[in-house]
Amino acid sequence: MSARIEPRDPIEAATEGNYKWGFETAIEMEIAPKGLSEDTIRLISAKKDEPEWLLAWRLKAFAAWRETCEPEWAKIKHPPIDYQDLHYYAAPKRKPGPKSLAEVDPELLATYEKLGIPLRERAILAGVEGAEEATPVAIDAVFDSVSVATTFRETLAKAGVIFCPISEAVREHPELVRRYLGSVVPAGDNFFAALNSAVFTDGSFVFVPKGVRCPMELSTYFRINARNTGQFERTLIIAEEGAYVSYLEGCTAPQRDENQLHAAVVELVALDDATIKYSTVQNWYPGDAEGRGGIYNFVTKRGACRGARSKISWTQVETGSAITWKYPSCILQGEESVGEFYSVALTNHHQQADTGTKMIHLGANTKSTIISKGISAGRSNNTYRGLVRMMPRAHGARNFTQCDSLLIGDRCGAHTIPYIESRNPSARVEHEATTSKIADDQLFYCRSRGLSQEDAVNLIVNGFCKDVLKELPMEFAVEAQKLLAVSLEGSVG
Amino acid sequence: MLEIRGLTAEIDGKPILNGIDLVVPTGEVHAIMGPNGSGKSTLSYVLAGRDGYQVTGGEVRLDGVDLLALAPEERASAGLFLAFQYPVELPGVGNANFLRTALNATRRARGESELDAVQFLKLARAALRDLAMADDMLKRNVNVGFSGGEKKRNEVLQMAILKPKFAILDETDSGLDIDALKIVANGVNALRRPEFSALVITHYQRLLDYIVPDRVHVLAGGRILRSGGPELARALEESGYAGLGLEALGESVS
Ligand SMILES: Nc1ncnc2c1ncn2[C@@H]1O[C@H](COP(=O)(O)OP(=O)(O)O)[C@@H](O)[C@H]1O
Ligand SMILES: [Mg+2]
Numbered sequence: 001m002s003a004r005i006e007p008r009d010p011i012e013a014a015t016e017g018n019y020k021w022g023f024e025t026a027i028e029m030e031i032a033p034k035g036l037s038e039d040t041i042r043l044i045s046a047k048k049d050e051p052e053w054l055l056a057w058r059l060k061a062f063a064a065w066r067e068t069c070e071p072e073w074a075k076i077k078h079p080p081i082d083y084q085d086l087h088y089y090a091a092p093k094r095k096p097g098p099k100s101l102a103e104v105d106p107e108l109l110a111t112y113e114k115l116g117i118p119l120r121e122r123a124i125l126a127g128v129e130g131a132e133e134a135t136p137v138a139i140d141a142v143f144d145s146v147s148v149a150t151t152f153r154e155t156l157a158k159a160g161v162i163f164c165p166i167s168e169a170v171r172e173h174p175e176l177v178r179r180y181l182g183s184v185v186p187a188g189d190n191f192f193a194a195l196n197s198a199v200f201t202d203g204s205f206v207f208v209p210k211g212v213r214c215p216m217e218l219s220t221y222f223r224i225n226a227r228n229t230g231q232f233e234r235t236l237i238i239a240e241e242g243a244y245v246s247y248l249e250g251c252t253a254p255q256r257d258e259n260q261l262h263a264a265v266v267e268l269v270a271l272d273d274a275t276i277k278y279s280t281v282q283n284w285y286p287g288d289a290e291g292r293g294g295i296y297n298f299v300t301k302r303g304a305c306r307g308a309r310s311k312i313s314w315t316q317v318e319t320g321s322a323i324t325w326k327y328p329s330c331i332l333q334g335e336e337s338v339g340e341f342y343s344v345a346l347t348n349h350h351q352q353a354d355t356g357t358k359m360i361h362l363g364a365n366t367k368s369t370i371i372s373k374g375i376s377a378g379r380s381n382n383t384y385r386g387l388v389r390m391m392p393r394a395h396g397a398r399n400f401t402q403c404d405s406l407l408i409g410d411r412c413g414a415h416t417i418p419y420i421e422s423r424n425p426s427a428r429v430e431h432e433a434t435t436s437k438i439a440d441d442q443l444f445y446c447r448s449r450g451l452s453q454e455d456a457v458n459l460i461v462n463g464f465c466k467d468v469l470k471e472l473p474m475e476f477a478v479e480a481q482k483l484l485a486v487s488l489e490g491s492v493g
Numbered sequence: 494m495l496e497i498r499g500l501t502a503e504i505d506g507k508p509i510l511n512g513i514d515l516v517v518p519t520g521e522v523h524a525i526m527g528p529n530g531s532g533k534s535t536l537s538y539v540l541a542g543r544d545g546y547q548v549t550g551g552e553v554r555l556d557g558v559d560l561l562a563l564a565p566e567e568r569a570s571a572g573l574f575l576a577f578q579y580p581v582e583l584p585g586v587g588n589a590n591f592l593r594t595a596l597n598a599t600r601r602a603r604g605e606s607e608l609d610a611v612q613f614l615k616l617a618r619a620a621l622r623d624l625a626m627a628d629d630m631l632k633r634n635v636n637v638g639f640s641g642g643e644k645k646r647n648e649v650l651q652m653a654i655l656k657p658k659f660a661i662l663d664e665t666d667s668g669l670d671i672d673a674l675k676i677v678a679n680g681v682n683a684l685r686r687p688e689f690s691a692l693v694i695t696h697y698q699r700l701l702d703y704i705v706p707d708r709v710h711v712l713a714g715g716r717i718l719r720s721g722g723p724e725l726a727r728a729l730e731e732s733g734y735a736g737l738g739l740e741a742l743g744e745s746v747s
Pocket of ligand 1: 504505509527528529530531532533534535536
């Protein structure tokens with residue numbers, strides 16, 4: 001199903017929107033020379049003091065990367081990326097372990113402020129004593145390639161939860177990292193995952209042991225700052241038997257004329273009866289109204305429901321990036337395991353999004369739900385691409401998919417591409433799709449009640465996204481709503 | 494006071510309103526009756542400022558303010574309210590959220606303070622009580638899955654909360670049973686005060702038993718053909734448009 005609207009809509013998608021996170025932070029950086037080779041990888045590995053096995057793993061990934069080509073099936077267009085013209089390592093220079101506010105680079109603190117990280121949490125990020133008590137969210141902040149600070153480590157440690165930069169996990173918990181890294185997304189899984197495996201520099205690591213309900217939301221802010229730098233973070237989350245964790249990530253980047261590459265990998269592992277809730281508010285710089293600049297976001301996110309009755313739930317609100325290529329997936333291996341994907345993808349101006357999910361049903365009575373809301377404005381292109389695969393042993397498995405597209409204006413495109421493969425006759429797959437436009441009568445109805453055109457569009461868009469937004473933790477939902485409003489600025493006129 | 498003078502309007506180049514002259518003094522309620530297709534809804538849309546309804550001549554003033562120069566939302570803040578003949582569905586948008594957003598938008602535009610969720614809820618519950626409506630009306634999505642009667646009542650609820658100084662009700666009574674009709678009438682009567690006026694568009698005399706109009710106007714072919722007191726509505730009910738010598742006006746009311 002695919003829809004393209006003929007140009008006769010009175011709502012004109014036009015003027016400039018506003019990216020409020022487009023600042024650059026003047027911070028002293030340590031940057032590796034441009035280019036990608038085995039030497040680059042050895043340098044990264046050495047910088048991070050990594051064990052031999054990890055270097056070997058990276059080199060294997062690099063070899064795999066050289067053997068593969070960029071995927072071409074997605075409905076996106078971009079000039080060729082010169083992978084030798086990028087920096088693969090950039091880190092804010094700092095003394096190890098800032099213990100007080102005074103030791104943290106003030107520019108970095110200013111950045112947290114601009115990112116909207118609440119004051120108290122900024123203080124925690126900066127390691128100020130006693131600042132941790134009242135906040136329910138633990139934060140890791142990844143700045144370019146390096147994790148800058150993680151809050152609440154001690155509170156979490158008491159509960160047995162490990163939440164730290166992955167580079168640190170490699171040193172402190174090598175047995176866990178070695179057991180799980182690449183176990184969901186193998187080093188050579190796809191072009192971008194292989195690239196990430198070869199050069200990833202940091203990211204978050206979460207381990208929730210058996211029977212533990214993580215006492216707070218865990219959150220990571222990702223920020224690309226340095227010029228001509230790719231960001232390749234790697235996140236690994238493990239929930240043991242009966243464990244529960246809710247993890248949030250937020251992403252921003254400065255406003256630049258050139259495109260920047262972001263190729264992350266996220267791996268989730270849920271054992272018996274474990275639940276992982278992973279929420280993303282992705283707001284990488286989308287480029288300007290003419291389509292100059294913006295982040296190329298090529299991300300591999302995959303969760304393995306290894307255990308019986310385990311559950312992985314992805315919720316994403318994607319408003320940023322010039323290009324989004326992203327399919328958070330669930331491998332439903334354990335019997336009665338559950339996969340969920342709730343997505344809002346909003347594109348405006350010249351943005352291109354090709355996003356969706358894969359639900360691979362291996363075990364009996366596995367269940368998946370896909371709710372995708374695509375909103376296209378301006379001259380953007382928004383594609384939902386989703387795979388539901390029922391394997392031979394997935395007796396009684398069920399999927400429900402609902403894909404809705406909303407068009408604003410007459411120069412954008414919305415496309416829905418579902419792939420359904422069933423090799424088990426007892427499995428059931430339901431797919432519903434709709435494409436609609438914000439109707440003139442809806443806008444007029446709102447305006448006749450006193451709402452401005454923009455408020456009316458926001459209200460209608462938020463209503464359209466409600467089924468997804470309600471899956472987000474409260475404070476994130478509010479942030480997401482604001483973000484949708486900002487991203488729609490200038491989309492009607 | 495609403496003053497409409499020489500108002501002409503077209504849709505897609507087709508003239509629909511052909512010179513409307515109508516004055517509703519402050520504090521009065523006027524009824525408009527007329528055959529289907531005579532331009533009643535067009536008139537209400539033109540007053541509310543809907544795109545595509547092209548004004549080609551004349552003027553409209555509400556208490557001296559040139560309404561035609563304002564955007565629809567500015568007209569709302571100026572105190573105009575239109576109860577739609579066909580209320581619009583807003584999927585996923587909660588009625589309470591919609592009403593509060595609307596109320597605060599108009600309050601903001603008038604330089605009044607906004608209401609927080611608690612203050613709003615208090616006000617909305619009181620309005621619901623006055624109109625004998627269930628609280629769950631606020632929780633449901635705007636008009637989604639509402640019956641025809643519920644949609645009309647929701648319009649009246651919005652009117653009660655937004656408290657306009659000039660309300661247009663476009664066939665708000667059509668398709669309602671007698672109880673619902675009374676609710677609509679109560680909604681209007683509750684707002685009746687010296688500074689409130691309304692234009693009630695209806696096909697049926699029975700609504701006018703509950704909302705007694707000061708004046709009744711017959712609209713046909715995009716013009717006001719006849720004006721009179723409440724007795725004009727009764728005469729229409731008894732003998733139809735033909736009986737009043739208005740048979741040449743296209744289809745009559747069934
Ligand atoms: N959107 C429109 N496009 C074209 N013609 C319209 C439109 N709306 C109304 N009309 C025409 O305008 C005339 C008046 O319609 P309307 O104002 O709805 O009448 P009423 O409310 O009195 O029944 C009718 O001839 C109708 O066909
Ligand atoms: Mg009508």
